[in-house]
Amino acid sequence: TLQGKTAIVTGSNSGIGLGVARELARAGADVVLNSFTDRPEDHALAAALAAEFGVQVRYIRADMSNGADCRALIETAGGCDILVNNAGIQHVAPVDQFPVEKWDAVIAINLSSAFHTTAAALPAMRARGWGRVVNIASAHGLTASPFKSAYVAAKHGIVGLTKTVALETAEEPITCNAICPGYVLTPLVEAQIPDQMKTHGMSREDVIRKVMLERQPSRQFATVEQLGGTVVFLCSPAAEQITGTTISVDGGWTAL
Numbered sequence: 001t002l003q004g005k006t007a008i009v010t011g012s013n014s015g016i017g018l019g020v021a022r023e024l025a026r027a028g029a030d031v032v033l034n035s036f037t038d039r040p041e042d043h044a045l046a047a048a049l050a051a052e053f054g055v056q057v058r059y060i061r062a063d064m065s066n067g068a069d070c071r072a073l074i075e076t077a078g079g080c081d082i083l084v085n086n087a088g089i090q091h092v093a094p095v096d097q098f099p100v101e102k103w104d105a106v107i108a109i110n111l112s113s114a115f116h117t118t119a120a121a122l123p124a125m126r127a128r129g130w131g132r133v134v135n136i137a138s139a140h141g142l143t144a145s146p147f148k149s150a151y152v153a154a155k156h157g158i159v160g161l162t163k164t165v166a167l168e169t170a171e172e173p174i175t176c177n178a179i180c181p182g183y184v185l186t187p188l189v190e191a192q193i194p195d196q197m198k199t200h201g202m203s204r205e206d207v208i209r210k211v212m213l214e215r216q217p218s219r220q221f222a223t224v225e226q227l228g229g230t231v232v233f234l235c236s237p238a239a240e241q242i243t244g245t246t247i248s249v250d251g252g253w254t255a256l
């Protein structure tokens, strides 16, 4: 059980981040939810999680494209035992036409934010004598696809950051690992299915199997619950000697 631990999950008002936050709350951790918005529904999400699992849940607005905001998130939380760097965006374009501002935003949100939050969180972890850093990378942290230069560069970068932080904390009760999901069924992905069905004139099942999961040998999406479960595992005593590595949750994608 993670009772008494405080977990901060960046980019957690939807998708994988919210799924990870749920599983951490289910395991007994107090949770800090985050995104760049500050809407009533963001805070309502925190209240609902708290009520469901009987833990403390707060929503703290911070824009992960801004280094000072990243550090302020950790300071405002007032403690951090588990840091999950999950916030991420995608942009798809050929490298010679890739908009510079999109490149900068992808690198800032998907890579630099983890540098800032980790730098701010390590002193707190050291002070309390325990810590877990889990970076949500991607199959694209280990392999590439065309037209995703910024995303692939950022995800390879976060795998490198993961290894370096692991070495710097190797003799301490702190670990740092990356999870590399393949295609995960999030609301964002679900919303693309009807369009793809129209475009390809295919059934839902065929769009999923033949278009979306073409590179995922299991032909099944990973789920946000499975990713949350992997984070909880990395926080468990069984994972104490797992550090500086990647865990793929990709149905065999990177085995191809």
Ligand code: NAD
Binding pocket: 010, 011, 012, 013, 014, 015, 016, 017, 034, 035, 036, 062, 063, 064, 065, 086, 087, 088, 089, 109, 110, 136, 137, 138, 139, 180, 181, 182, 183, 184, 185, 186, 187, 188, 189
């Ligand atoms: P999503 O769009 O549902 O969630 C992204 C989260 O990041 C949201 O909560 C969003 O509000 C937040 N966010 C975006 N910009 C932000 C900013 N500037 N500051 C703070 N928060 C911000 O997407 P998702 O699929 O849940 O992706 C989560 C992570 O998982 C990303 O790092 C993504 O690269 C990675 N990932 C997703 C998949 C997949 O198939 N869905 C696969 C591999 C890796």
